[in-house]
Amino acid sequence: MRIGFLIVLFGVATAGATMASDSVSWPGYVQSSDVPAKGQTAFAYYPIRRTLRVIVESSVDFRGSLYILDEAGIKQWLEEDIFDPLVTVEIFGGLSMIFQPPKRGFYAFVVYNDLNETREVSFRFTQYGFEYDLLTASGFSVIVGSALFLFGMSMRAFARKESNLQTGDLNI
Amino acid sequence: MTAFKSLLGWEFRNLIRFPLLELLVAIAVYLSMLSTAGGGSPGLTAQSSWGIYPQAITRHIKWTFLSDVEYLYIPVILAVTVFASIGIAREMEAGFVKVALSHPIRRRNLFFVKFGSCFLTSLAIFAVALFSAMFLKHWTATLYILSFPSTILTVFGLLVYQTFYAASVATATAVFSRNTAVSFIGSISILYLPVYMAQVARLKIPFVPPESMRLFTFYIRSATVFWGQYDLLTLLGATVVPVLIAASLLLTSFFYFTRRYDVP
Numbered sequence: 001m002r003i004g005f006l007i008v009l010f011g012v013a014t015a016g017a018t019m020a021s022d023s024v025s026w027p028g029y030v031q032s033s034d035v036p037a038k039g040q041t042a043f044a045y046y047p048i049r050r051t052l053r054v055i056v057e058s059s060v061d062f063r064g065s066l067y068i069l070d071e072a073g074i075k076q077w078l079e080e081d082i083f084d085p086l087v088t089v090e091i092f093g094g095l096s097m098i099f100q101p102p103k104r105g106f107y108a109f110v111v112y113n114d115l116n117e118t119r120e121v122s123f124r125f126t127q128y129g130f131e132y133d134l135l136t137a138s139g140f141s142v143i144v145g146s147a148l149f150l151f152g153m154s155m156r157a158f159a160r161k162e163s164n165l166q167t168g169d170l171n172i
Numbered sequence: 173m174t175a176f177k178s179l180l181g182w183e184f185r186n187l188i189r190f191p192l193l194e195l196l197v198a199i200a201v202y203l204s205m206l207s208t209a210g211g212g213s214p215g216l217t218a219q220s221s222w223g224i225y226p227q228a229i230t231r232h233i234k235w236t237f238l239s240d241v242e243y244l245y246i247p248v249i250l251a252v253t254v255f256a257s258i259g260i261a262r263e264m265e266a267g268f269v270k271v272a273l274s275h276p277i278r279r280r281n282l283f284f285v286k287f288g289s290c291f292l293t294s295l296a297i298f299a300v301a302l303f304s305a306m307f308l309k310h311w312t313a314t315l316y317i318l319s320f321p322s323t324i325l326t327v328f329g330l331l332v333y334q335t336f337y338a339a340s341v342a343t344a345t346a347v348f349s350r351n352t353a354v355s356f357i358g359s360i361s362i363l364y365l366p367v368y369m370a371q372v373a374r375l376k377i378p379f380v381p382p383e384s385m386r387l388f389t390f391y392i393r394s395a396t397v398f399w400g401q402y403d404l405l406t407l408l409g410a411t412v413v414p415v416l417i418a419a420s421l422l423l424t425s426f427f428y429f430t431r432r433y434d435v436p
């Protein structure tokens with residue numbers, strides 16, 4: 001019964017801390033880099049765990065693409081030279097988009113330059129929203145803890161009833 | 173040995189009674205989960221090092237959680253102070269120690285049981301909270317964390333160092349004061365004083381936690397930058413002196429409890 005109560009507390013504390021920390025959006029991470037003509041520049045971040053607003057800024061005539069790879073995609077690219085991005089978006093001068101990562105983890109952002117000259121590209125993102133996987137885990141631990149707590153309570157009530165019945169028998 | 177074990181079991185049950193354990197678990201889990209939010213900001217990995225990204229990920233997790241151990245200093249001192257005041261000072265004040273010593277129990281065993289239960293209970297609560305936060309916040313990197321055990325060992329080692337220091341100071345205060353309120357307020361004041369001085373008077377004492385831990389984690393994070401700013405004496409002062417202070421306080425209180433303490 002007490003273990004159940006502790007698991008419930010664990011879940012409530014986890015949910016409370018997650019909601020408190022996720023109630024603010026993290027300021028943007030800015031990275032500027034030169035993208036070579038017909039080439040690419042790439043950055044990888046860990047951990048990406050919430051919804052992202054991705055902003056790419058460059059000159060007005062910039063033409064290119066942004067590719068987002070998850071960890072499996074990065075591994076495939078490194079080991080097998082197969083480029084299979086999760087998301088592909090065309091860039092016309094600049095870009096602002098929302099990316100919802102399928103799960104928390106390691107993500108790479110690759111900017112490709114279609115032009116025949118080098119351009120400076122500024123890449124930034126802001127994380128916002130809730131970490132739904134943690135909230136789900138908290139909810140699960142609250143349910144499991146409550147079930148254990150109720151089971152312990154009912155077992156105790158049952159044992160008390162049995163004890164009362166036996167005492168009653170003795171009295172007779 | 174059986175008497176020692178039963179004494180230890182009784183002491184643990186005394187310290188984790190309802191609602192003390194529940195309150196401390198809730199505080200420890202909440203703060204551990206909250207602290208990783210600040211330290212868990214994304215780390216950038218240059219494309220040249222993508223080939224070793226599992227190492228980069230575990231290094232990022234290690235750095236984040238080393239900062240979290242420092243952040244948990246105040247809740248740790250709160251826990252050890254509560255445990256030492258309840259388990260040692262209150263029992264000396266109320267005469268439970270007299271009852272215990274009326275049985276064939278050695279004084280040294282009673283002392284070690286009291287210090288050990290205070291230290292181990294606090295350590296267990298905060299280790300469980302910290303590692304739950306580590307594996308929940310980084311569940312996709314669980315295999316990497318387990319493949320590089322230095323992450324877990326370093327974080328756990330720093331937590332042991334911090335808890336040992338706080339538990340020794342709290343135990344010594346409880347043994348010498350023999351009064352619950354004086355022990356609680358005295359331990360909190362002694363352990364919190366360096367934090368207060370660093371925040372208010374900008375006076376950082378490098379050889380007591382939390383400043384010594386900050387220096388030690390700075391050394392673990394980037395040794396080359398550390399040597400650029402500090403010398404070997406600072407590192408030794410930050411690592412060895414707190415352990416020496418804790419050990420000497422523990423020894424003094426041990427000798428006082430076993431040789432000098434007159435049971436009223």
